[in-house]
Amino acid sequence: MIRFATIGTNWITEAFLDAARLVDSFELAAVYSRTEETAKQFADKVGAPRTFTDLQKLAESDGIDAVYIASPNALHAEQAIWLMNHGKHVLCEKPLASNAKEVKAMIEAANRNGVVLMEAMKATLLPTFRSIREHLPKLGRIRRYVANYCQYSSRYDAYKQGTVLNAFNPALSNGALMDLGVYCLYPMVVLFGQPRSVKAQSVKLESGVDGEGSIVLDYGDMDAVVFYSKITNSHLPSEIQGEDGNMIIDAIHTPAKAEIRYRDGRVEDITAPQDKPPMYYEAQEFIRLIENGEHESAINSHRHSLWTMEIMDEARKQTGIVFPADER
Amino acid sequence: MIRFATIGTNWITEAFLDAARLVDSFELAAVYSRTEETAKQFADKVGAPRTFTDLQKLAESDGIDAVYIASPNALHAEQAIWLMNHGKHVLCEKPLASNAKEVKAMIEAANRNGVVLMEAMKATLLPTFRSIREHLPKLGRIRRYVANYCQYSSRYDAYKQGTVLNAFNPALSNGALMDLGVYCLYPMVVLFGQPRSVKAQSVKLESGVDGEGSIVLDYGDMDAVVFYSKITNSHLPSEIQGEDGNMIIDAIHTPAKAEIRYRDGRVEDITAPQDKPPMYYEAQEFIRLIENGEHESAINSHRHSLWTMEIMDEARKQTGIVFPADER
Structure with a gap:
């Protein structure tokens, strides 16, 4: 045990x-x-x-x-x-x-x-995410990753009334990028590695955290587009665009359904069965690593965590989001 | 006549x-x-x-x-x-x-x-686009504009076989941004004016034009996200995100259907009847201007055309897309 x-x-x-x-x-x-x-x-x-x-x-x-x-x-x-x-x-x-x-x-x-x-x-350890990885070559040459996680926070109602709860408190290293953007970026680095460059935009709230933000990333022969928000919702799924077809993912933060729409019109459901909670x-995975004497997950690896955080550092640098933790 | x-x-x-x-x-x-x-x-x-x-x-x-x-x-x-x-x-x-x-x-x-x-x-003169403009205040404070026009070009098949047709020829000032990106940007400036800054990414093909690209734009209290492609398709609609609800637009280049999905779950169809070809x-509009002795459309105005082109110039500058016309 x-x-x-x-x-x-x-x-x-x-x-x-x-x-x-x-x-x-x-x-x-x-x-x-x-x-x-x-x-x-x-x-x-x-x-x-x-x-x-x-x-x-x-x-x-x-x-x-x-x-x-x-x-x-x-x-x-x-x-x-x-x-x-x-x-x-x-x-x-x-x-x-x-x-x-x-x-x-x-x-x-x-x-x-x-x-x-x-x-x-x-997200990245779910059966449907594993299926997404496995089926990626079917898209042909991949040209774009589009992911979003926008979820209006009930704490934003309090924020607008003058009460800054944890979710909007920079002292806790919170905000839209840290809380929701990370769900778009982590799967991206697992699938495509480290980007060559990051270009970020965000809406900074008076508390000092971002309410929402948008990032484009350069992968040489493909782009990534990521946007996230705690002050609006979105009704868009995520999408990986290849020359031969696209993968449509219902929710990048908890992928439960994914399909490939080929350019010739065929649709292939690549959803994987998931009978357990996310x-x-x-x-x-974590317990398996301990039991096997491994020190690191191949998927949720140290470098994937580090690359994700490096992107977030750069996005915060470009958009002026500073945490007290940065100055320690 | x-x-x-x-x-x-x-x-x-x-x-x-x-x-x-x-x-x-x-x-x-x-x-x-x-x-x-x-x-x-x-x-x-x-x-x-x-x-x-x-x-x-x-x-x-x-x-x-x-x-x-x-x-x-x-x-x-x-x-x-x-x-x-x-x-x-x-x-x-x-x-x-x-x-x-x-x-x-x-x-x-x-x-x-x-x-x-x-x-x-x-796009911007269609009845449904006029309806989009009129209903915009219903979204509450607007925080993001997301628009895409991605359409795999049959000329890209020829391109991949070694034949550079007009669509991929920089001598004609073509490429994805010029041909398709413009359809995302023009409605944006009509709705939201001139952005404060532009951050662009693109995939440049060997012919010298872009095959696809992605742009984020800063509007102070909102962001815009625009992506376009001639080498992939997309299955995502466009979306304007407000704090109280979102507008979902089927196709930003020829909007034929639009609806508002309010945060409380209500859905309002704001599609306007259109009985003529786009x-x-x-x-x-053009003929009306001539007949009325006006010199400029209020919607497809000179400044909207200029702002759109200034964004495209900046995006090309950042991504190294140069046309012979730029050097004249």
């Missing part, structure tokens, strides 16, 4: 636990929260046998093999490095950190300590 | 004539082609009473009030200016010229001679 602790007590941790429990060798050993009250409440809710309110004690505990981190983005790097330095494997929510400098430090810590570090990017597959 | 001559003898001129003849005061007086044979053949085909093979004679003819120009892009400016200097009104196919320098010279010639100059951009509306 792989004995897990969790950091973070909101809905995403609950969703992770619901999914991870479907993996045979998953065991929830403890939950962490800064306050005893929240930790106890959450432990009762999710059935955890133990609570921690001190990260050092969690790190030093013999009863924990791995930690799932779903704290605010700005805390990921420090918490993950601390835990890895104590030999814990770390599955860390997206985006992996605040910036590439932090991601590099996390990768170094993982390598130095011989533990697994993986970004909890659910986060099951990342839990399964 | 407004007595028209046409320049250019391919399908687009025929489509224009089919549409323009539905306007009461339209009269086809002559056709022009460089060779007598083509001119005669085309005159027979379309029922023109007269032919010209000498542009000077056409310009000097008392029997012609207006000229529809559908020659290669690289010839638009020279032909239009020559004709306007002889008092002819000019309806000129998109893009209006090879670059902004030429567009400026054309606008000067129109103003100097007191004649109508209008870009034959059909080019009818540009012919009607």
